[in-house]
Amino acid sequence: MANAYFTVSQVAAHNSENDCWIIVNDKVYDVSNFLKEHPGGKKIILNNAGTDATKQFNAFHNPGVLDKYGSLCIGSVGVPPMEISEQAPSVQDDDERQFGEMIPFGDPSWYQNWDSPYYKNSHRALRRYLRKFVDAEVIPFAHEWDEARQVPMFLFKKCSEMGILAAIAGNGSLPTDYFDIEETILFRGGDQAIVPPSEFDAFHSFLIFDELSRCASGGVLWGLLGGLGIGLPPILKNGSEELKRRIVPDVLAGRKTICLAITEPAAGSDVANLTCVANEFGDGFIVNGEKKWITNGTFADYFTVAVRTGGEGMGGVSLLVVERDMPGVSTRQMKCSGVWSSGTAYINFEDVKVPRSNIVGKENRGFKYIMHNFNHERMGIVIQANRLARVCLEEAIKYGSKRKTFGVKLINHPVLRNKLAHMARQIEATHNWIENVIYQTITIPEDLQMITLGGPIAMLKAQSTQTLEYCAREASQIFGGLAYTRGGQGEKVERIYREVRAYAIPGGSEEIMLDLGMRSSIKVAQTMYGAKL
Numbered sequence: 001m002a003n004a005y006f007t008v009s010q011v012a013a014h015n016s017e018n019d020c021w022i023i024v025n026d027k028v029y030d031v032s033n034f035l036k037e038h039p040g041g042k043k044i045i046l047n048n049a050g051t052d053a054t055k056q057f058n059a060f061h062n063p064g065v066l067d068k069y070g071s072l073c074i075g076s077v078g079v080p081p082m083e084i085s086e087q088a089p090s091v092q093d094d095d096e097r098q099f100g101e102m103i104p105f106g107d108p109s110w111y112q113n114w115d116s117p118y119y120k121n122s123h124r125a126l127r128r129y130l131r132k133f134v135d136a137e138v139i140p141f142a143h144e145w146d147e148a149r150q151v152p153m154f155l156f157k158k159c160s161e162m163g164i165l166a167a168i169a170g171n172g173s174l175p176t177d178y179f180d181i182e183e184t185i186l187f188r189g190g191d192q193a194i195v196p197p198s199e200f201d202a203f204h205s206f207l208i209f210d211e212l213s214r215c216a217s218g219g220v221l222w223g224l225l226g227g228l229g230i231g232l233p234p235i236l237k238n239g240s241e242e243l244k245r246r247i248v249p250d251v252l253a254g255r256k257t258i259c260l261a262i263t264e265p266a267a268g269s270d271v272a273n274l275t276c277v278a279n280e281f282g283d284g285f286i287v288n289g290e291k292k293w294i295t296n297g298t299f300a301d302y303f304t305v306a307v308r309t310g311g312e313g314m315g316g317v318s319l320l321v322v323e324r325d326m327p328g329v330s331t332r333q334m335k336c337s338g339v340w341s342s343g344t345a346y347i348n349f350e351d352v353k354v355p356r357s358n359i360v361g362k363e364n365r366g367f368k369y370i371m372h373n374f375n376h377e378r379m380g381i382v383i384q385a386n387r388l389a390r391v392c393l394e395e396a397i398k399y400g401s402k403r404k405t406f407g408v409k410l411i412n413h414p415v416l417r418n419k420l421a422h423m424a425r426q427i428e429a430t431h432n433w434i435e436n437v438i439y440q441t442i443t444i445p446e447d448l449q450m451i452t453l454g455g456p457i458a459m460l461k462a463q464s465t466q467t468l469e470y471c472a473r474e475a476s477q478i479f480g481g482l483a484y485t486r487g488g489q490g491e492k493v494e495r496i497y498r499e500v501r502a503y504a505i506p507g508g509s510e511e512i513m514l515d516l517g518m519r520s521s522i523k524v525a526q527t528m529y530g531a532k533l
Contacts, residue, residue: 216491420474
């Protein structure tokens with residue numbers, strides 16, 4: 001039925017409460033059974049029954065809303081296209097230089113006809129596939145999942161089948177020993193692979209995070225990838241083979257979830273002074289303590305926990321994998337300003353018995369593992385924050401191009417163009433810095449990356465989150481009251497503005513990042529490059 005075609009006069013005949021059709025963007029929708037569900041009441045729709053309501057719809061809704069209610073579409077306006085016996089060959093856009101809606105600065109420059117040395121056909125194929133997935137299966141439901149306070153488990157399984165979970169956990173490589181690469185959509189070993197496994201690199205991981213971040217929900221991003229992206233890598237890198245075989249496959253398959261539990265009520269960025277203790281008991285440990293603000297902790301099956309197994313300071317910290325079904329583990333969801341669907345938790349460990357086989361790496365070496373993991377965690381935050389800032393700019397340009405004040409479109413007010421310009425310059429500068437750092441992770445030996453890149457990544461984290469805060473505020477000003485309301489046209493901006501603190505503080509607060517970044521950079525310059533300071 002959705003392939004049917006109707007004339008305007010045919011649509012006009014369906015103009016009653018029991019038989020109500022409308023036209024939006026040249027598509028015909030039968031909204032007869034939707035009238036009672038419409039949040040604004042049925043009369044608003046009935047006033048436009050049988051007519052082209054595109055202008056009215058666009059004045060109050062984002063076009064993406066239609067994706068959620070696609071089942072109401074029964075056809076299009078016009079006449080059926082003529083059948084062509086010999087169609088021209090379809091054009092694959094793997095080699096095309098532009099992609100997306102072409103909103104100025106709404107996508108990275110290499111999407112918009114600019115050259116880049118970092119990307120090739122597999123990256124172009126990946127962005128096309130991810131965009132289709134995010135537009136159809138994530139964006140229309142982000143508000144719903146946020147309000148429900150949890151990401152549905154079927155999304156984990158879908159992302160597993162695609163290969164997204166493995167790509168994020170691998171941090172620029174693929175942990176092929178722990179998932180069936182032939183079964184994933186992105187990395188199939190045969191000719192159908194969207195990204196041939198041999199070509200996979202850190203820029204593919206970057207693309208996955210970046211495109212998923214277009215959903216404009218830190219809660220969905222963190223709920224799906226937050227715990228995985230920081231909780232599983234320490235196990236993959238330092239865990240015993242037995243521990244990896246027991247945990248990693250289920251997590252990468254989307255059957256189980258994992259989180260990283262480091263922060264405590266009295267120990268945030270000061271990791272060396274955490275107090276959650278693991279005392280030796282028989283052939284294992286008894287864990288007692290608390291963790292706070294733990295992403296995914298509400299529903300995680302596994303907890304990669306920083307515990308004190310030795311003396312004071314960094315030399316007495318270890319990592320243990322605690323399992324939810326171990327007696328003495330309890331979690332409760334925290335009421336935070338944003339990232340609602342990420343399952344931010346307060347965790348209690350009360351006399352939890354953990355076998356020695358669950359230790360990650362060597363005892364009392366956990367602080368080192370945590371520090372190695374920080375670069376990966378912070379880059380994830382950086383990528384998300386800058387795309388969320390870009391979403392704010394894109395939404396502001398779109399809204400400003402249709403909303404009028406004093407008879408003039410917002411986009412034509414110089415004072416608002418000035419806001420957009422400052423948003424764009426900060427986003428583009430940050431994005432180029434991100435690409436530069438990612439390229440270094442490919443070219444610099446891994447054992448030197450924590451030393452040489454730790455400082456720049458720390459400063460980049462502060463740069464991206466301050467850019468996000470600026471863009472969220474300016475976009476909110478442009479949207480006005482719509483950005484103060486959950487749902488509706490300003491949905492994305494309102495949600496992002498609530499989540500700014502979730503990016504500025506976790507992974508290292510801006511103040512600590514800036515100090516660490518400069519302190520580390522000076523030390524590297526002196527010891528590695530002989531700077532005379």
